[in-house]
Amino acid sequence: MATHPLTVLVVGATGSIGRLVVAEAIARGHTVRALIRDRAKGARLLPADAELVAGDVTQPETLREAVAGADAIVLTLGSFGTGSSSPQMVDYAGVRNVLTALASSDGAPPRIALMTSIGATIRSSSYGHLLEWKRRSERLVRASGLTYTIVRPGWFDMNGPDERQLVFLQGDRRRSGGPADGCVARADIARVLVAALTAPEAADRTFELVAEQGAAPGDLGPLFAALDQDPPGSLDAVCDEANMPLDAEPQRVRDDLETVRTRATA
Ligand SMILES: NC(=O)c1ccc[n+]([C@@H]2O[C@H](COP(=O)([O-])OP(=O)(O)OC[C@H]3O[C@@H](n4cnc5c(N)ncnc54)[C@H](OP(=O)(O)O)[C@@H]3O)[C@@H](O)[C@H]2O)c1
Numbered sequence: 001m002a003t004h005p006l007t008v009l010v011v012g013a014t015g016s017i018g019r020l021v022v023a024e025a026i027a028r029g030h031t032v033r034a035l036i037r038d039r040a041k042g043a044r045l046l047p048a049d050a051e052l053v054a055g056d057v058t059q060p061e062t063l064r065e066a067v068a069g070a071d072a073i074v075l076t077l078g079s080f081g082t083g084s085s086s087p088q089m090v091d092y093a094g095v096r097n098v099l100t101a102l103a104s105s106d107g108a109p110p111r112i113a114l115m116t117s118i119g120a121t122i123r124s125s126s127y128g129h130l131l132e133w134k135r136r137s138e139r140l141v142r143a144s145g146l147t148y149t150i151v152r153p154g155w156f157d158m159n160g161p162d163e164r165q166l167v168f169l170q171g172d173r174r175r176s177g178g179p180a181d182g183c184v185a186r187a188d189i190a191r192v193l194v195a196a197l198t199a200p201e202a203a204d205r206t207f208e209l210v211a212e213q214g215a216a217p218g219d220l221g222p223l224f225a226a227l228d229q230d231p232p233g234s235l236d237a238v239c240d241e242a243n244m245p246l247d248a249e250p251q252r253v254r255d256d257l258e259t260v261r262t263r264a265t266a
Helices: 018-027 039-045 088-103 126-143 186-196 221-225 251-265
Strands: 007-011 031-036 051-054 072-075 111-115 148-153 165-169 205-212
Touching (some): 018 031, 018 072, 088 251, 111 126, 111 186
Parallel strands (some): 007 072, 072 111
C-alpha cells in the first residue's frame, strides 16, 4: 500500500461530501486532484490547493488524465435526474468508467474508497433504482481486484450534536429506508473515507457508517480492525443478504463485471 503523501483523486469533488473529502485529504497532507465538470464551480467551491482536472464520468475518454498517477481514488458521486444524469449512468456506469480508465493507465494500482449508502442491499425501484445501482457499483469495485474500502453512510447530518460516536455495522440489516436506520455527520463520512486510504485494517472492507451518542473517536484504526473482510472473490459484502442473484442481473451488468475482472487479471 502506498504511504504518505498520496496523490488522491476525488470523483464527486464538488458535492456535499466530496468537498469535505478534498479538505480532509489536504489537511492530512495528501496532494488532491479534484475531478470537475464545471471549472468555475470547482474554483468557487474548492480550496486553491486542489488541482482541478476536467472530466465527466459518463464520458470515459475524459477520465484518462484524472486517473493517471493517482495513488488513491475516493468516489462520492451523486446523481440527480434521468438519462445521462441517472443513477445508472452516474452512480453505476461512472464508477465503471473510472475503473476501466485505470486499465489504460501506467503506474501502481490505486487504493479505492467508494461511498454508497446504508440500505444498499434493499431491492427497491424508488429514486430510479438508486440503491440497486449503488450496489452494482460496489460489485464492480470488488471485482476490480483493487484494494478497496466501501462506506455505506447513514442519513447525512441528521444526527444530534452529541451524536458523534462512530459505529461501523455490517450486513446492511437496517432497512427502513429512512433516517431511523442511522445518521452521520458529513464531516465524519469524509474523515472515514480519507482515513481508509492509508489504514491497512480497512482493506477490502464494506460497512455501514452511523453515529450514536458519544464523542468522536480519536483513532479509527480499532473500528476498521473490528470489521470482517469481504470474502475473496465475492461480489457482495460479508453478511449481505443474497437477494441480487447474478444470473438474474441484466446482461450488460454481467458484461461489465466480466470486463472489469478481465482487466484486473490481465
Ligand atoms: N443524503 C443522504 O442522507 C444520503 C445518505 C446516504 C447516501 N447518500 C448518497 O450520497 C450521494 C450524494 O452525495 P452528495 O450529497 O455529496 O452529492 P452531491 O452534493 O449531489 O454531489 C454529487 C457530485 O457528483 C458529481 N457528478 C454528478 N454527475 C457527474 C458526472 N457525470 N461526472 C462527474 N461528476 C459528476 C457532481 O458534480 P457537479 O458539481 O458537476 O454536478 C458532484 O460533485 C447520493 O448518491 C446519495 O444516494 C445520501
